[in-house]
Amino acid sequence: MPVWQRIYEEINDPDFVIICAAQDTGGEAAAGPIFDAANPTYIQVVDENHQISSAFNFVNVPSAAWIDEEGRIVRIDEGTYAKIHAIGEGEQAITFGNDVYEPALKDWVANGADSVHVQSAATVAGNIRQHSKEQEQADAAFCLGNLFRRHGQDVKADQYWEVARALNPDSVNFIRQNLTLTEEGSAGEQFRAMRSNFERTGTDYYRPLDIKN
């Protein structure tokens, strides 16, 4: 989150807004402290039902859409890392992210429709994930599970989260959100098994970032 605040301050344009939405069924308790630590001045949303992901057919975090002054989406659904991150040290270190997204974003805010990073409506429409009826229904099942969770009815909460996961097996959001409630967490053995399965089946964990240096 600090990275988005830095970028927001550097852009410093009153006609540019960032809406940063935590996809977190844990609500303010899970996401609030992380937001607060970044001292953000952009719009912060704690999105317990993953409503933003549902509206844009996102299946993983971080994902993003760029929306222009007329409400047209000009880029969508990319692994939205604004720097290169590293977890661990030495040979064990895992790095991810990129250093091309941030300059591309700044170029768009500065140059608008003239930016080389603006995509046509046809390209954007082609980049929006096409969800099946089952995948749409998965979102409804997930929200239903969340309602039961908030009312302390965990058996039914788990039941409908499982329905959601089965109806949309491509949703990393559903799989990892579910795993947070296990002892192994969202990056344990089951997560690694999911990654292996995605690689075996050729399923995108993120759509490859189509931005050149």
Add this chain to the structure above:
Amino acid sequence: MAKAFMAYPELRSPFEAKEIHPQGSATILYQGKTITLSETGGGSELLINPKDLQQVNGFVIKPEGACLDDLCIPLNEQLLLEQDGRQWFNLTGFADLLEQTYVADQEAGVWSFAEIPVKRDNMMLNAMAPDIEVTDRQGNVVRMADLKGKKALIVTWSSW
């Protein structure tokens, strides 16, 4: 032993068990909203008071049908019906007609609806942002339509 990466088993059951709504009511989930209605019927179908339709999904019943902006869906006797001497609107029948998916827990009286596909055409075909609204951490309602005239980056993240 170090805690597993991003494991929050303590958040599994942070809430006390409680009823979702008073007995005899039904709860509808749609577009991030939770709506509880006291006047419902229908068993496996969800019948609601036609007057409640607008607060559920924005549609208003007019002589030409159920209407939202320029879209009007003609209503037949399966959708706007008389039963037990009163008028009902068949909300699940309407969803079926619009190919809107939903998941119901009839035991609990909760119906959770996905978005209405025709309302997404402008995004799926023309790349126009959906006119959703979200509430920020300060309690302000932010509508996509209110962002007109500005560029916006919508970005998701998570604590996990």
